[in-house]
Amino acid sequence: MPYKQNLAKATALKAELDSFRPLSPEIEKRIMQKFRLDWNYNSSHIEGNQLTYGETKALILFGQTAQAKPLKDHLEMTGHDEAVKVIEEVVRQERPLTESFIRELHTLILKEPYERPAQTPDGISTVRRIAVGQYKTSPNHVLTKTGEMFYFASPEETPAKMEELMNWYNENLNNEETNAVLFATEFHYKFIRIHPFDDGNGRMARLLMNLILMQKGYPPAIIKSEDKEEYYNALQQADAGQIEYFFNYLCIQVIRSLELMIKGAKGEDFDDNDDLDKKLALLKKKLVEEKISLESKRDNQKSEFISIYHNWLKYFIERYITTTQKFNEFFEKGNHNISLQNIHETITFSNESVVDVISKFQESLTKNTFSFIGNDLKYEIILRTEFEYLSGRLSYFMSLIKIEFTDTDIKIEFDGIEILKKSVDETLSKEEIDSIINQFGNKTFKFIEARI
Numbered sequence: 001m002p003y004k005q006n007l008a009k010a011t012a013l014k015a016e017l018d019s020f021r022p023l024s025p026e027i028e029k030r031i032m033q034k035f036r037l038d039w040n041y042n043s044s045h046i047e048g049n050q051l052t053y054g055e056t057k058a059l060i061l062f063g064q065t066a067q068a069k070p071l072k073d074h075l076e077m078t079g080h081d082e083a084v085k086v087i088e089e090v091v092r093q094e095r096p097l098t099e100s101f102i103r104e105l106h107t108l109i110l111k112e113p114y115e116r117p118a119q120t121p122d123g124i125s126t127v128r129r130i131a132v133g134q135y136k137t138s139p140n141h142v143l144t145k146t147g148e149m150f151y152f153a154s155p156e157e158t159p160a161k162m163e164e165l166m167n168w169y170n171e172n173l174n175n176e177e178t179n180a181v182l183f184a185t186e187f188h189y190k191f192i193r194i195h196p197f198d199d200g201n202g203r204m205a206r207l208l209m210n211l212i213l214m215q216k217g218y219p220p221a222i223i224k225s226e227d228k229e230e231y232y233n234a235l236q237q238a239d240a241g242q243i244e245y246f247f248n249y250l251c252i253q254v255i256r257s258l259e260l261m262i263k264g265a266k267g268e269d270f271d272d273n274d275d276l277d278k279k280l281a282l283l284k285k286k287l288v289e290e291k292i293s294l295e296s297k298r299d300n301q302k303s304e305f306i307s308i309y310h311n312w313l314k315y316f317i318e319r320y321i322t323t324t325q326k327f328n329e330f331f332e333k334g335n336h337n338i339s340l341q342n343i344h345e346t347i348t349f350s351n352e353s354v355v356d357v358i359s360k361f362q363e364s365l366t367k368n369t370f371s372f373i374g375n376d377l378k379y380e381i382i383l384r385t386e387f388e389y390l391s392g393r394l395s396y397f398m399s400l401i402k403i404e405f406t407d408t409d410i411k412i413e414f415d416g417i418e419i420l421k422k423s424v425d426e427t428l429s430k431e432e433i434d435s436i437i438n439q440f441g442n443k444t445f446k447f448i449e450a451r452i
Contacts, residue, residue: 003248010181010251013258020265031264038222040081043206045225049073075111083108083207091214099166107133110200130198140195152195161194180216184209185250189238219261221253312428319437321354324385330448331387339382380404390451397447399440
């Protein structure tokens with residue numbers, strides 16, 4: 001099972017982290033502040049909170065509210081932050097988890113009762129009064145995409161189910177044979193299957209899972225909002241009886257947190273690759289670790305390129321477009337273009353949607369024929385960004401990413417410097433792509449930051 005390999009990796013990383021302990025108070029404080037911000041933003045964003053990462057940071061660290069954002073979103077974010085702080089205190093004091101504490105957490109994250117649209121079990125639209133700090137009093141089953149009803153515990157069953165869950169928790173908490181990651185993950189899943197509250201069950205499940213991880217000396221696992229479809233899919237696989245998919249998904253998140261904390265313990269920069277996205281609060285692209293193997297090299301050069309395009313280049317271009325457009329508002333004039341050099345096609349865009357730009361690019365693939373442009377170079381993609389007039393003053397900025405394809409290699413240059421080279425038969429992973437695009441984004445960000 002793949003999750004067993006990831007579980008072994010997590011266990012080894014935990015041992016490595018323990019070798020650096022105790023961490024200095026300053027380093028631990030900085031690392032946990034980052035986890036707290038990431039945790040607050042992502043867990044709330046998954047459930048529809050509209051605050052961006054930057055707005056979340058301003059609210060949590062400086063008490064600054066965002067204009068034109070709902071008061072409810074601010075209250076939920078500050079409530080979630082209070083819940084995280086309480087969890088940190090419970091872990092420090094080595095207090096066990098109890099049902100009354102769970103209800104207290106629920107009160108913290110939802111703050112006060114409210115109403116929300118709902119459906120009756122027979123599919124009729126209605127309005128439900130959401131209580132805080134108490135178990136549900138009416139069914140909260142959900143209708144799936146296929147039109148089937150998925151059933152959670154009934155209100156009558158919930159108290160007994162929660163008591164059963166807490167007994168299971170207490171039996172496993174100090175059991176040395178219980179793996180901490182599997183223990184925390186299974187608690188999350190058992191809690192979700194009960195769905196004990198009218199609302200807020202997802203946030204509660206993630207809070208309690210991380211409480212258990214932290215009780216066992218692990219950092220919290222951050223489920224990123226851009227990964228929520230993968231997260232939900234893993235839960236659905238568990239609902240279908242294949243919980244190992246959910247184990248594997250959360251093992252990967254734990255590994256990510258452990259690697260980040262180890263970097264901090266070593267004194268290295270522990271900002272992960274999507275920090276730019278959080279600073280700008282717009283980027284919501286998936287970071288997928290697994291690689292997809294390309295088909296064997298095709299005889300026809302055009303079909304080979306289209307295969308590469310669908311395997312990873314489309315994602316690369318989408319990431320580039322999304323990132324460049326984040327900076328448009330900072331400049332009075334911007335010019336962005338993508339050129340596919342061997343077919344002499346240039347796509348120019350500014351505020352167009354990613355869908356429109358991709359549509360134009362795909363159209364260029366179907367209407368043109370491929371030809372060699374010299375030596376062994378088959379084709380190249382050039383991604384160029386130019387900006388002028390930053391905040392009313394002349395400030396010229398230009399950046400260029402070039403991807404060259406030959407018979408044997410793929411070479412990527414960023415502003416004239418080679419940063420990656422692979423065999424043409426290899427696939428660029430999403431992590432590698434994100435890293436390249438973030439270099440571009442961070443360069444642009446620093447340019448603006450230095451002048452404003």
